[in-house]
Amino acid sequence: MDTEIDRASPVNVASAKPRPEIAIAHDYLTQRGGAERVVLAMLRAFPEATIYTTLYHPDDTYAEFRSAKIVTSPLNRIPLFRRDHRLALALLPHASSMLKIPADIVIVSSTGWAHGFHMPGKVFVYCHSPARWLYLTEQYLGRPAWQSPVGWGLTLLKPFLRWWDGRAAKRADKYVANSTVVRQRLKDVYGIEAEVFHPPHSVDISGERTPVRGIEDFVQQGGHFLIVSRLLPYKNVGEAIEAFRYLDERLLVIGAGPLAADLRESCPANVKIIEHLTDAQMRWAYSLCRAVIAPSHEDFGITPLEAGAWGKPTIALRGGGYLDTIVEGITGRFIERPSAQFIRDAVESFDPARWDPEAIRAHANTFSEERFRERLRREILDFGRELEG
Known part of the structure; x- marks a missing residue:
């Protein structure tokens, strides 16, 4: 000693x-x-x-x-x-x-x-x-x-x-x-x-970005919506998947958990679920996304900050820790219920041009x-x- x-x-x-x-x-x-x-x-x-x-x-x-x-x-x-x-x-x-x-x-x-x-x-x-x-x-x-x-x-x-x-x-x-x-x-x-x-948050945006083999065609040049979550009932990932079923948008879900097999079976063609990514692969997925979706009941809710490090806004459930990490209208917007309909409405009305990436990054940096x-x-x-x- x-x-x-x-x-x-x-x-x-x-x-x-x-x-x-x-x-x-x-x-x-x-x-x-x-x-x-x-x-x-x-x-x-x-x-x-x-x-x-x-x-x-x-x-x-x-x-x-x-x-x-x-x-x-x-x-x-x-x-x-x-x-x-x-x-x-x-x-x-x-x-x-x-x-x-x-x-x-x-x-x-x-x-x-x-x-x-x-x-x-x-x-x-x-x-x-x-x-x-x-x-x-x-x-x-x-x-x-x-x-x-x-x-x-x-x-x-x-x-x-x-x-x-x-x-x-x-x-x-x-x-x-x-x-x-x-x-x-x-x-x-x-x-x-x-x-x-x-x-x-511990995001290093200067690090290497590595594409995830097998989903390059799905991600294309970016513009997908992203969920990063454990696959547990209270995370409401199933509701998000259902929201995208009839949307002309792509959803990438990164996560593992006991619901993984059932959720994969329910996925439409415009939704992909992957797991166990490296930090370099996570950077690739975050950097190319349009926005993060966070429909879960969270104690803190760190994904809006990880998205924020990349200047990406978040669509989140109004409640829990998201009330601490999201500034409404600046770094993201809230939905009132974690249902497929509320998520679908938020995605359909999402306008990427209204968000200021630098303001989002500045907020995320206060949680360094x-x-x-x-x-x-x-x-x-x-x-x-x-x-x-």
Whole structure:
């Protein structure tokens, strides 16, 4: 462990105070999404930190994690759980509670599990949302709980899971919320008053752009609409696909998830679904699109900012985190409901000439990763001072 020594005067090295050891915790690293992007930004702020997580599947998340030191729970030995963390639901509370992090300060990126890891040190929780599947179950499932096996399982486990979750939340030293809507959820669910600390976008528009093999003819010279999303019920991607069924426009969907097979079967010829793109391929898809469509119920909603880095506007559902990331009439427009008809109307009335790319980029730059890292370092430095005191 490093020590901080004042080189201007003689110091007894043995008595020098050790620099606090910092670790990062995250629920599971088995997918590519906004929360995982935030973990990468945390790692770039503290590159020596070890990441602790329940499950890690290198092929299904961002390649940058391969160079990090990652510690997993025993559940990671089971390939089935690495492929679908939902199958481990009944075991995750115990596995999370037993995952000990022997660091002085832990930066927790949590949507439901990581705040319950065994952390004897000081705990700083960056909350993307209290567990959506626990407190917004019907929205998460896209249907009433009794209509699916997963819903039945959640219903049976919910009393225990809520007890476990509330107990885990009380052990944190500080919570921050990634958006105003999540701040309100933290107050409603845990009684916690949290500051808003927006996540960054990490788009590098100067990087290489690589076409996605097999869809060059579909994309052509650009002008397509774009959705970047996990394929889950509450993301409403199916409604967007239905909206394009009778439109003379193209929709490119980038994402993976349990609905992938069903959504592919329902796609008309003017809609394509692809997954597991590299950053260079993502740049290609974003740079050539006309606009992004974001019809989901989001805790933060980072895709309008990723689109904004390219000067592209967003058509988004009026609600959730999009209220924090979109300036109506400047960086995008809202739809009132995530239905095929509302999406179709917005696309048909979309006029690319009315949007100012430079104004959109300027707004996206206020959510830069550099600003995020600076604030995170200040927050953790305060924790370090408390330890020294």
